[in-house]
Amino acid sequence: MSGVETFRRLHRRPSPEEPLVLPGPWDAASARAFADAGFPALATPSAGVAASLGYADGRTPAEEMFAAVARIARSVDVPVSADVEDGYGLPPKELVERLLEAGAVGCNLEDSNGGVLKDPRAHADWLAEVRSAAADRLFVNARIDTFAQGVTDPARAIERAALYVAAGADCVYPIGAPVAVLPLLRSGIQGPLNVSAKVGEGPTPAELGGLGATRVTFGPGLQRRATAAAKEIAARLRQEQGQG
Structure with missing residues (x-):
């Protein structure tokens, strides 16, 4: 079974309370840590990768993102x-080729740029071109x-979801959706639903699954937790240095 087939199968959950949990690695070391912990798949966060490369969110050059x-x-x-943001302006065929060359089995594609929402129908047309170029080789998550x-x-999110699913998206991701509206989104959206979670805060992945999430991701949250831990270690070392 190919990697993308395995990934698709993982989205068919045995019960609502068992969503697919996808940690977000920002480099090879974090990826190995998550895989070694037993997670069956991973999903990179563009903001976390950007931070690891020294860039602000949304400022990573495409070449560096694909290399990471x-x-x-x-x-x-x-x-x-x-997560390849909004595709970096690449033609769909080239975008798909770059993802496959990098070894990805799926992609996260946003429907805004520079803080401005794209026209949903035009974006759906673009997603359809990505789907056509990828055929069954990539799992497309439409943010x-x-x-x-x-x-x-x-209702606006549900309308966009319908267009994107019709265009061939395998999953949709209404990022930032309040927990209270998840059951409504679930009832109005066909196919898998990606929901974001915060580590140690709010609903657990199992609770989000019960509210409608097919899969749970964490954005740059894990990378930021690791950075905070590194700062604590650094402060402790400085303190110990001062005491020595």
């Missing part, structure tokens, strides 16, 4: 999906940025 994804994918034996951009009406 390739290092992560070849460091583990589990499927890796890659919906309405909530992130201040559009709070769930």
Whole structure:
């Protein structure tokens, strides 16, 4: 079974309370740590990878992002999906080729750029081109940025989801959706639903699954937790240095 087939199968969960949990590695070392812990697949966060490379979120050059994804994918034996923001302006065929060359089995594609929502129908047409170029070789997760951009009406997210699923998206991701609206989104959206979680805060992945999540991701949250831990270690070392 190929990596993308394995990844698709992982989205068919045995029960609602068992969503697919996808930690977000930002480099090869973190990817190995998550894989060694037993997670069956991983999903890179663009913001976390950007931070690891010294860039602000959204500022990573495409070449460096694909190179980082390739290092992560070849460091583990589990499927890796890659967050490649809004595709970096690449033609669909080239975008697909770059993802496959990096070893990714899936991708996360946003429907906004520079804080501005894209026209949903035009974006759906573009997603359809990505789907056509990828055929069955990539699992496409279409991110919906309405909530992130201040559009709070769930109906707008559901409308975009319908267009993106019709265009061939395998999963949709209404990032920033309030927990309270998840059952409504679940009832109005066909296919897998990606929901983000915060480590140690809010609903657990199992609780999010009960509310409708097919899969749970963490964005750059894990990378930021690791950075905070590194800062604590650094402060302790400085303190010990001062005492010596």
